[in-house]
Amino acid sequence: MQQQPMAPRLSALLPVAALGLSLPIAALAAPAQAAPSSCPTPMLGRYAVMGMGVQSGKERNTPTAHVLEERWLAGGKLQGTVVERLGRSERQATYSGTARMAAGCVLQLERTLPWGRERSEVVLDGKGRPLYSLNRNTGSVITSRWLPMAPGTCQAADLNGLVLSSQVGLTWRNGGWSPNAVVQREQWRDGAVRGLALSSYGGVGETASYSGQLKLDPASCWGSLSETDAKGVGYNYRALLVKGRSGARGYFYLQRDPDDLTAGWLVRD
Structure with a gap:
């Protein structure tokens, strides 16, 4: 275009x-x-x-x-x-x-x-x-x-490969908000993701593996992402695939779980 x-x-x-x-x-x-x-x-x-x-x-x-x-x-x-x-x-x-x-x-x-x-x-x-x-x-x-x-439709396969991320936000605990930060290393294949998250919630660090699935609307490049970590805890996001000239550059996401207000930029290798 x-x-x-x-x-x-x-x-x-x-x-x-x-x-x-x-x-x-x-x-x-x-x-x-x-x-x-x-x-x-x-x-x-x-x-x-x-x-x-x-x-x-x-x-x-x-x-x-x-x-x-x-x-x-x-x-x-x-x-x-x-x-x-x-x-x-x-x-x-x-x-x-x-x-x-x-x-x-x-x-x-x-x-x-x-x-x-x-x-x-x-x-x-x-x-x-x-x-x-x-x-x-x-x-x-x-x-x-x-x-x-870039103009055009998006496909989940556009994310295939290695994706790295940085996420920051807040977590609702005991009637107030405390800071959180997460970095992630993910492998994507046709809408399925497996990754490792390094996190700090209120200063308490943790490392956890997780897997998930992206449901994407090709016309709008918006999707819903659901993930579950190794402890069985679920996480839900709205994701916007950032379409590049060839494939995806990565995606923005916004967490939907009420007690976690976080946003992240995930960059495709």
């Missing part, structure tokens, strides 16, 4: 040519204050986004995490799907939105969600590709990282 400019351009961590994206965005709505002509044109395309932080809610500073699949379209339009954890609850939705270039070469995004409007600002690299963003809603302290996704 080729890419085309939004009036002044959108992101990825790989060169656009390597992703099959080359059209700029074309026709972003003009901002109140024009961006300098030296700003890159946001690059049209499809992106995977993962973020974590806290936001004000019924409780102060409720931890939150999200995974999004977002498409930047001509005319400064956005479309996407979000899965979000907010404390011990989960919600998901499809959405639309707009993008506008502002002063300082910052791209302002506004998403219309069933639970309200969300405003974010994205910093672009020199080729107009998004890399990091910050939520600008009052009461939110949430950062996100962005990865490009």
Whole structure:
């Protein structure tokens, strides 16, 4: 697929040519204050986004995490799907939105969600590709990282081979949240995974083997991942396969178990 400019351009961590994206965005709505002509044109395309932080809610500073699949379209339009954890609850939705270039070469995004409007600002690299963003809603302290996704469908076999991961988050224990961190080494074959996890939950370390299965929707690249460790403990995730030009680059996931609010980026070797 080729890419085309939004009036002044959108992101990825790989060169656009390597992703099959080359059209700029074309026709972003003009901002109140024009961006300098030296700003890159946001690059049209499809992106995977993962973020974590806290936001004000019924409780102060409720931890939150999200995974999004977002498409930047001509005319400064956005479309996407979000899965979000907010404390011990989960919600998901499809959405639309707009993008506008502002002063300082910052791209302002506004998403219309069933639970309200969300405003974010994205910093672009020199080729107009998004890399990091910050939520600008009052009461939110949430950062996100962005990865490009090539066009087309996904297959579970795209993950075949070695995958390494880093996961961080929080675990609900005794009426409060404590930190956790996990790194994993996985072997994938046609949607089946076997791996080894090195974890620390509240400072208590553990090493455990596990196995699991991914059920994937090829059209959207979203899937459900269920895993069971050697002690018989189950874990459940929503996963977004990050499609590359050949195979998968890896996947983002968000844990669905209410007492574990974690997100991870798993990189295919």
